Every structure is written in structure tokens, then in C-alpha cells.
Amino acid sequence: MPTDGPGPKPTERPRTPVKITDVATLAGVAPMTVSRVINTPDRVSPATAAKVRIAIDQLGYVPNLIAGGLSSRRSRMVAAVVPTIAHPMFAGVIQTFTDAMRLAGYEVMLSLSGYGENDKEALLRALLGRRPDALLIAGAAHTPGAIQMITESHIPVVEIWDVSSRPIDMQVGFDHEEVGQEVARFFLAKGHTRFATISADDPRALQRTQSFAQAMHRAGGIVIGESTVKAPSTIMAGRQALAGMLPNMTERTALFCSSDLLAFGAITEARKHCLAVPGRLSVCGFGNFELSAASEPAFTTVNVEGAEAGQIAAGFVLQRLTGNGPRQEGHWHVPFRILERATT
């Protein structure tokens, strides 16, 4: 069509999305052959494959994965649900998981659920309606309705960041109560008798700080403050929480914060008020965010191998998806460890 006006494109391109039949026609083969060139190249003769590939390039063909998924009943996509990505904690897991899955040919559909439980079921419906091949979901506290929907989707499920007694399917996480107990042990070994906590109000954070408090209690310690702030954690919330406790911090105190953000805030506020850290106030955070190692003073925190968790979760999912062997139990306790730095 040389009279169609000054089109910027030298080659002619169809306005409508190119489909497999267009490629097939141009290459002079059947649509099925085109499909094979894309999905199982080894089952096509090199000569034919070459022809087809030229046609694909020439037309700029992008296969419709929606149609393919409907036909093959595999979407080559997995859904992931986390409360937020603002938190380095989840960001690491997701990044690693995404990379590993993409390498295996799966795309990750990431959804943010927020901390409210208000419309999690609606979110799940929207997600599961797209027929993901697997589901990654943060936390182990779900409504009965949510659990039922997930179960009935009959896909592999990995719950991350939590290890509960009644897993839906597979789990990669750790026991938050163990963390609290471990931190308690750590402080007790240093001779602390007075303690405080600052915690976000999400279930996992509370588990960590409350089990810490209980362990301290059992050991005869005395609580001088248990502050709870709204999730997600912020530095400011940590500062304010510490400011509120300041009057009670008359003696050497051990503080456990449910997040490094809170810990950093607490330390910042303490120093502003000339409360010696770690002389008067010992602080342990959680998460090993970059902040904990790179700020001055670097502060003690609990490190959880988030990247490793993402890797393991991807491994679990892929093993189930590629169906090697029987339906294996997937269960992994992500190791955690206290990293002692300058604030204890």
C-alpha cells in the first residue's frame, strides 16, 4: 500500500495482534508446528524451525499465553501475596523467589494484601481466578473461608515467614516464639533483669516480643514497658515509643524491638536524650536490615535468611510443579541468628 501516506514503519505490520495462524501461514506450516517451535523445539526439524522463527520475527509475534494457558491448563504463573513490599524483610524473599521462578519459566504475580484482613478473600478470588500454578502466601493466619478457597484450588501452596501447627500445604519460615526466647536467653546471659519491648501490632511481631517477655518473666525479670505500635513499623514510631518509656528507664534496661526500624528509632531517641547505649539501654532489633549494620552505632539484631527462604520456597514449588517423585512434604525452618553488634 504505497499510497497510504507516510508511515514511519518500513515493514508492514498488522494492526491486529498477530496470532499463531498468521505465523503458520507465512511460514507455510501448520499452527501446531509453530507451537512446537516455541515450546518443544527439539521435536521440530532445524530447517522447519528456522523458517518458522523467521516468520515469528518478521511479524513480531508474541504468543498469547492466555489462550495457551486455557488449552494446556497451566498458566506458567504463580501468585504471591505479602502484606507489603515496603519492608526489606519481604522485599528480599520476593526478589529471590521471583528470580528463581522466572529462571524456571514462571512469572510471579505479586499482590499486596496490606495488614488489614478486610478483603483478603476478595483478593484471593481475583488471584485464584487467574488459575496460578502455585501460590506463595505470607503468614499462616488465614480466615476459614480463605483456607477453603486455597485448598479447593488444588495447587501447591507455600506459606512463608511463619511456621504454624496446621499448615495448608508447604511451609518455609520460622517459629517467631523461638526468636523471642532466643533473644531473652541472649539478654539473660548478659545479666539483664529489667527489660522492655516495642512491637508492631501484627501477629508475628507480637509473637516475637510476647514470647520474649514471657521468657524474661519466667527468669524473674521485670518489665518496665511493653509498647505496641500500628503495623507497619516505622522509625518514628520507635522514637515515640521509646520517648514514652523514658521515665521508667532509671536503670540498665534490655530492649527488644520487633523490627530494625523500631530499634533504630529507639536508639536515635535514646541518644538524643543522652541515655547511654549500650551502657544504660541495650537494644536488639529484628530483620538485619541494612540500617542495622550501616548506622552508627551498628546495632544488634536477629538475622533471618530471607533470601534463602525465597530460594527454598521456589524449590518447593518447582519440585511439586515438575512433579519429581511423590507429593513431598515441604517444610523448612529458616535459620535465624542473633548478630551481636555495638548496642548490647
Place this chain on the structure above:
Amino acid sequence: MPTDGPGPKPTERPRTPVKITDVATLAGVAPMTVSRVINTPDRVSPATAAKVRIAIDQLGYVPNLIAGGLSSRRSRMVAAVVPTIAHPMFAGVIQTFTDAMRLAGYEVMLSLSGYGENDKEALLRALLGRRPDALLIAGAAHTPGAIQMITESHIPVVEIWDVSSRPIDMQVGFDHEEVGQEVARFFLAKGHTRFATISADDPRALQRTQSFAQAMHRAGGIVIGESTVKAPSTIMAGRQALAGMLPNMTERTALFCSSDLLAFGAITEARKHCLAVPGRLSVCGFGNFELSAASEPAFTTVNVEGAEAGQIAAGFVLQRLTGNGPRQEGHWHVPFRILERATT
């Protein structure tokens, strides 16, 4: 099947995913009616709708959006591509965008491209193959191949975080060079003549710091250091960069960092070496992360309305998708502003 063993479920549920025909049969209507109850309830009599809804609940029916999408040619899904979510900058935009889109019935498929350009085209192919109804993509620097693929997908596209001269379609962002110039003006007004920059090596960060440096040069300032670190920015990189510049910081110096993380690192390191801030070293960051306001000293930074950007982007996309009026030009300069705090 009463002899099938002790099933935990009281009600009988099909092992195979239930489909629209199952619901239709149970409700005694045609599949099409079920479809209408779900998508256009007002075109169904209340009585019929009630019957159908009971059947849906009873069977736990979750509509297959893949099939629906293939048929209707609308996936009710939009794809979003950002380099990383570890950065509060992008996290904010994405969070807002996702919320706004979900409210309108669209799910957001979020993908992380990383900072390397290695396989962005492959990523785009995987994304566009799922036939998203729209595309949100960070940055305006794309390979010709990528641009072509995007163009040929014939969907609304919003480039965020950048405003370039040759937009693919719509844009929501700001001119990074303007930011640099503005910061230069700010420092010049305070009588600075010596300056330095610390920048991540991604294109946008470099634009900000280089235009700052040029403006300072033009005003007769002298550069005592231009440090570049690998993206993404970290606090540690900021500390190291500053440490490297320390020998040259013999007089009052103005430092512009391409990210608040770098700025915080620089300030931390400067204080460690007893370099007075802001006496000897004035620092301005970028991004207005919580850290900039909540650390001590709170530091001067450039605030960009990320949340607003996400909102505007969603508005652009939705307006195009719902097709109100003609194909409008979408172009929005996100406002930015220097927030002066204790480090300048």
C-alpha cells in the same frame, strides 16, 4: 459415597475445579445466565440471581478469568515493571497504583526488572504474552526492540518516574535534570562554592547529580568529588563514598546525593570523622524516605509525591481503559520540592 472413608468435609465438593456449567446445572439455568449474574447483575431478574448465587456459594465456584479473558479479549489485569521494590521510592508508587487499580477491578501484575538491561525484552515478552490491558513501566530508557514490542501490543502505556522527550504513550514523572538544577540553586543561594556528588549509576540518578554539577560549574563552583556507586543505592556505599572524599573536604562543602540512603551514609560517616554537619558539610538527599525525617539530624532532601504519581498513573490508565472521550494525551509532571532540614 459413604464408604469412601472418613472425609473431613461435611459437604461434597468436586475434586476438579468447578466450572460455569456446573453452577448452571445446579441452579437450573443456562451458563450464560450465570455469567450475567457475575458480570452484569442488573440484567438478571433478582429471583434468578438469587438461585444462581446460592449455587455459586454451594459449589465454591471461582470463575476462570483466563477463559473469560480469552473470550472477552480483556484480561482485567495490568502489568507493572519497576527495577526494584527495595526502594521506598518505587514501593510507594506501586502501592498506590495497585490500590487504585484494584478498586476499579483490575489486578496488577508486578514484575521486577533489576537494574541490568540484560533480559528486559524477555521479561516484556512474558508480560505482554499475558495480554495485560495496560502497562506501567518505570523509566523512559528502553531498547528499540522493547519499544517496538510495547507499541505493537496496542495497549495504554504509562511511563513513570521519568519525563522524556519521546514518550511511548503517557507519562507521569518529573525531569531529573530540573531536580539537579533546583538543588544547585538552593545551595548557591546559601553561598556555597565547593560541592560534591554521590550518585548511583542508574540513568535517572546520574541525570540528577550531573545536572547539579553542571549548574554549579556554570555558577563558578568547584568540584571536589563526584563519586558513582553501583545501583541500587545503599547506606554503606554512601559511607564509603564519603570516606573516599574526606581528604578533599578541607573547606565548607555542599554535597548532593542521588538517594537518601547515600545521604544518610554520608552523614553517618562524616559525623564519625567529626566533620561538622552542616557546619563543614551540607548534605541534601533525594527521595524523602522516612529515614531523612526520622534520623538525627533529620536531613534536607528532595520530596517527590510518589503516592500522587501512582494515583495519577492509575487515573490515566483507567480513563483510557474505560474509554471516556477521545484518546487523551496523558502527561503529568509530578511536583517535587526541597524539604530543608537540619543538614543544610
Place this chain on the structure above:
DNA sequence: GTGAAAGCGCTAACAG
């Protein structure tokens, strides 16, 4: 207000 027929673009299964 409801239903029947046709087909979205692709791939599984089977032939050749």
C-alpha cells in the same frame, strides 16, 4: 429476561 450457537487463540492427543 433468558438461552443457543459460535468462537476467542492456543495445545493435547492422536494420526500419518
Place this chain on the structure above:
DNA sequence: CTGTTAGCGCTTTCAC
């Protein structure tokens, strides 16, 4: 190695 046939589960279109 390649092609043909028959759907995947839903919605569009048109008829009633």
C-alpha cells in the same frame, strides 16, 4: 517429524 481434530471455560452475538 508434521498435520488434523477437538476442545480448554468462558463471553459475544443474536434469537426468542
